[in-house]
Amino acid sequence: METYQSVAVLIPCYNEALTIGKVVDDFMAALPGATVYVYDNNSTDGTAAIALEHGARVKRESRQGKGNVVRQMLRDIDAEYYLLVDGDDTYPAEAAPLLIDPLANDEADTVVGDRISNGTYGEENTRAFHGFGNNLVRGLVNLLYGFRYNDIMTGYRSFNRVFAKTLPVLSTGFQIETEISIHAADKRWRIKQVPIEYRDRPAGSVSKLNTFSDGVRVLGMIFSLFKDYKPLGFFSLLAVISMAVGLVLGIPVVIEFAETGLVERMPTAIMAVAFCGLGALLLVCGLILDTVVKGHRRDWELRVTEEYAKQRR
Incomplete structure (x- = not known):
């Protein structure tokens, strides 16, 4: 040029x-x-x-x-x-x-x-x-x-x-x-x-x-x-962290229940369930938003195609 x-x-x-x-x-x-x-x-x-x-x-x-x-x-x-x-x-x-x-x-x-x-x-x-x-x-x-x-x-x-x-x-x-x-x-x-x-x-x-x-x-x-x-990757990462916290809290409670038949640390058990539930919810959010982002990406690709078409005219 x-x-x-x-x-x-x-x-x-x-x-x-x-x-x-x-x-x-x-x-x-x-x-x-x-x-x-x-x-x-x-x-x-x-x-x-x-x-x-x-x-x-x-x-x-x-x-x-x-x-x-x-x-x-x-x-x-x-x-x-x-x-x-x-x-x-x-x-x-x-x-x-x-x-x-x-x-x-x-x-x-x-x-x-x-x-x-x-x-x-x-x-x-x-x-x-x-x-x-x-x-x-x-x-x-x-x-x-x-x-x-x-x-x-x-x-x-x-x-x-x-x-x-x-x-x-x-x-x-x-x-x-x-x-x-x-x-x-x-x-x-x-x-x-x-x-x-x-x-x-x-x-x-x-x-x-x-x-x-x-x-x-x-x-x-x-x-x-x-x-x-990349919402699926973002929320999956948060879901893994939340699930890991839930398992760390929950496994000792499960072991204790298996040995004694009692749940003596009820607040810990509730927190473990809450973190695992939060992890599942985060994963679902990621899946839903990933679908939305793919739709937006398709719309953006069409817009780019239109811009190229305008440039060739």
């Missing part, structure tokens, strides 16, 4: 005045003809004005949080290919064609800019526990959703129009990267991972991430989507 008129570069921003001008210039140079959109999320440092001066199309999004910004971007902007990147100058613009070309060549529906494989994220990222958190989230998502991601939480990724227009964004904040990764794996989109060079923020630029609070939100998002996307 020699020119990139069909590409929309999406840059959600909150107080990135130090870097946004360079980021806009770099991506315009790396993707000739592409349109660069900067959505300002209540910045107080002149980010929007700087982006406008450098030739970006600028819009304000008043609902705070990256997830809210990305949701509105995908609703507002119509393009054939989308490149999502942060405005903090940590992702190399020269790698942008590597993320777009697999989409244009119909080799992938979404491309992930992988910071982990070549080791640059570990070298450049000096924030405590961020590497540990990334590894924890990646391990959980890979285990629960069956796709071997190298980098779950990268902010550098691309997707085609059908992927963008059928992506349900539920997140409000920095959970958006995890949500997109889970959606792509769960819905069996064609995913390609491209190693990129990562660089830490320049001096004076401050991260908006909070390691612990945002980490808790990301973990909550993982388990919430696990419940929504």
